[in-house]
Amino acid sequence: MLGKYSKHSNIFTLFIIMISVFVIISIFLPNKFLTVRNFQSMFSQIPEFGLLAIAMMLAMLTGGIDLSVVATANLSGIVAALVLTKYNIFQTGGYEEIYTILLAITAALIVSLICGFLNGVLVAYVGVPAILATLGTMGLFTGISIIVTKGYGIVGFPGKFLYIGSGTVFLIPIPMIIFIICVLAIVIIINRTTFGFSVFMLGSNPIAARFSGIRNENILIKAYMVSGLFAGIASIIMISRVNSIRPGYGEVYLLQAILVCVLGGVDPSGGEGNLYGLIMGIFTLQILQSGFNILSFSPFFKKVIWGLILILVMVINFYREKESPKLLKKV
Numbered sequence: 001m002l003g004k005y006s007k008h009s010n011i012f013t014l015f016i017i018m019i020s021v022f023v024i025i026s027i028f029l030p031n032k033f034l035t036v037r038n039f040q041s042m043f044s045q046i047p048e049f050g051l052l053a054i055a056m057m058l059a060m061l062t063g064g065i066d067l068s069v070v071a072t073a074n075l076s077g078i079v080a081a082l083v084l085t086k087y088n089i090f091q092t093g094g095y096e097e098i099y100t101i102l103l104a105i106t107a108a109l110i111v112s113l114i115c116g117f118l119n120g121v122l123v124a125y126v127g128v129p130a131i132l133a134t135l136g137t138m139g140l141f142t143g144i145s146i147i148v149t150k151g152y153g154i155v156g157f158p159g160k161f162l163y164i165g166s167g168t169v170f171l172i173p174i175p176m177i178i179f180i181i182c183v184l185a186i187v188i189i190i191n192r193t194t195f196g197f198s199v200f201m202l203g204s205n206p207i208a209a210r211f212s213g214i215r216n217e218n219i220l221i222k223a224y225m226v227s228g229l230f231a232g233i234a235s236i237i238m239i240s241r242v243n244s245i246r247p248g249y250g251e252v253y254l255l256q257a258i259l260v261c262v263l264g265g266v267d268p269s270g271g272e273g274n275l276y277g278l279i280m281g282i283f284t285l286q287i288l289q290s291g292f293n294i295l296s297f298s299p300f301f302k303k304v305i306w307g308l309i310l311i312l313v314m315v316i317n318f319y320r321e322k323e324s325p326k327l328l329k330k331v
Contacts, residue, residue: 018280021288029294033291038290038294041290044166045286045289047175047176047182047234048175048250049250049257052256052257054186057264058186059223059227060268061272066224067254068137069227069231069253071139071140072115073112074245074247074248077108078154080236081244081245082154105236111232112229112231112233113229116228116231120224125217152246165239166240198219203272261281263284263309264277265278
C-alpha cells in the first residue's frame with residue numbers, strides 16, 4: 001500500500017509541477033508563449049528528445065543506462081541522409097523519391113537496431129557495466145559518424161521527406177502524431193507483454209528473475225535493441241525537421257533524456273518507472289525549454305540549469321527513499 005501511495009503521490013506531484021510551470025510562464029510571457037505558433041513549435045520539438053527519453057527509460061528499467069542514445073540517433077540519421085542524397089539506383093519516374101525515402105528510413109532503423117544489439121551484447125554477455133559499455137559505444141558511433149562525413153554536415157533532402165518533420169495534420173505536427181503512436185506502442189509493450197514484465201523483474205532483482213525462468217541476457221539484448229530503435233525513429237524526425245545532419249547534433253538531448261527519466265520517477269537502479277510520469281516530465285521540460293528560448297537564454301546557461309535540476313531531483317529522491325523505511329516502520 002505504501003509503495004502504491006508513494007507512486008501515485010509522485011505522479012500527482014509531477015502534475016502539479018507541470019501545471020505550475022505552465023501557469024507561471026503563461027503569466028509572464030502571455031503574448032509569446034500562449035500562441036498557436038509556439039505550441040506547434042513545442043509539439044514539433046517534444047518528439048525528438050521524448051523518444052530519446054523513452055529509449056533511456058527502457059535501459060534504466062533493466063538497471064542499466066544507455067549513454068549512446070544520441071550517438072545512435074546521429075549515426076542512424078547520417079546513414080539515412082547518405083541514402084537520401086547519394087542513392088540513385090531506382091529509376092522509376094515519379095516513384096523514385098518515395099522509394100528512396102522508404103529505403104532511407106529502413107536503413108536508419110536497421111542501423112539503430114544494430115547499435116542497440118551491440119550495447120546489449122556488451123552488457124549481457126561480455127559483462128561490461130552498462131555505463132561503461134554505452135560510454136564506449138557512444139564514442140564508437142560518434143567516431144564512425146565523423147569518419148563517414150569527414151566532420152561535415154549533410155543537407156538537402158527530398159521535399160516529401162521534409163514533410164515528416166514539418167508537416168501537419170489538422171494543425172497537429174506530424175512528429176507529435178508519430179510520438180503519440182510510439183507512446184501507445186511502448187505502453188502496450190511494457191504493460192501488456194511478457195517482455196515488459198521481464199524487464200521490470202530483471203531491473204528489480206536479476207537473481208530472482210533468473211530463478212523465475214527469465215533469460216536475463218535475452219531480455220537485456222531486446223531492451224537495448226528497442227532502445228536503439230526508438231533512437232532511430234527520433235533520428236528520422238530530427239533530420240527531416242532541420243533538413244540536415246552532422247556528427248554531434250543534439251548532444252544536449254542526452255542530459256535532457258536522463259533528466260526527464262529521473263524527474264518522471266524512473267529508478268536509476270532499475271525495476272521501477274512509470275510512463276505517465278515520464279510524459280509529464282517531458283512536457284514540463286519542454287515548457288521550460290520554450291520559455292528559455294523566448295527569453296533568448298544561451299545554450300550554455302540552459303545546460304547549467306538542466307544540470308542543476310538533475311542534481312536537485314536526485315537529492316530529493318535520495319532523501320525521499322531514505323525516509324521510506326521510517327514510514328514503513330510506522331505503518
